[in-house]
Amino acid sequence: LNIPLEVLIQPDLRDLYTDEDIHQSLELYINEMYPSLRPFTFDLAYLINESPTLKRFIDMGVDVYRWNQPNTKAKYILTLNFERDCIPHLVFLNELGIKNKHLSQYLSYNPWIFKEPLDDLRVRINYLESKGFNQDNIRDILIRAPFLLNLSTKMIDTK
The missing domain is CATH 1.25.70.10 (Transcription termination factor 3, mitochondrial)
Structure with a gap:
């Protein structure tokens, strides 16, 4: 899959991609990557x-x-x-x-x-x-x- 980084960082841009397989792959990828993409600011x-x-x-x-x-x-x-x-x-x-x-x-x-x-x-x-x-x-x-x-x-x- 060749998905631009902007889409991975800003999940609301996923709507630009209509293929359901891409949506599912992207969702899985974002869920796996989210901890490393979010800023490390927590309590x-x-x-x-x-x-x-x-x-x-x-x-x-x-x-x-x-x-x-x-x-x-x-x-x-x-x-x-x-x-x-x-x-x-x-x-x-x-x-x-x-x-x-x-x-x-x-x-x-x-x-x-x-x-x-x-x-x-x-x-x-x-x-x-x-x-x-x-x-x-x-x-x-x-x-x-x-x-x-x-x-x-x-x-x-x-x-």
């Missing part, structure tokens, strides 16, 4: 029951509504496996003293922490310690500036 709330990872974050008290915009956060979170991708980072943050309310607040603002390799995070913590910050200082800094650990040591030095 994560409707996916809570389908995503065990999302459910775990909500149980922790994370404000997942903050992940709705920009959509890249929502897309990213939905790719995570809680046990494999999140638990090691949560243990790491917990060891830094970021616990309970502060942990949920931290994750509400910085779900990108799960993209950072743990070895890189440790290097950044070691760097902060080498600059004279103790564990309490580091915890307080990270609570106030959740994205700090996402920066390279060179960038941290400029802050």
Whole structure:
């Protein structure tokens, strides 16, 4: 079938095609393609029951509504496996003293922490310690500036 893209994107243009087979093929194609054609703007709330990872974050008290915009956060979170991708980072943050309310607040603002390799995070913590910050200082800094650990040591030095 050679159907112009405009027809696929704007289903109301299907009326220009009178052949019933084309209508059926087009309808099936649009139904299959619709999720990828529509803009990725939605509320994560409707996916809570389908995503065990999302459910775990909500149980922790994370404000997942903050992940709705920009959509890249929502897309990213939905790719995570809680046990494999999140638990090691949560243990790491917990060891830094970021616990309970502060942990949920931290994750509400910085779900990108799960993209950072743990070895890189440790290097950044070691760097902060080498600059004279103790564990309490580091915890307080990270609570106030959740994205700090996402920066390279060179960038941290400029802050």
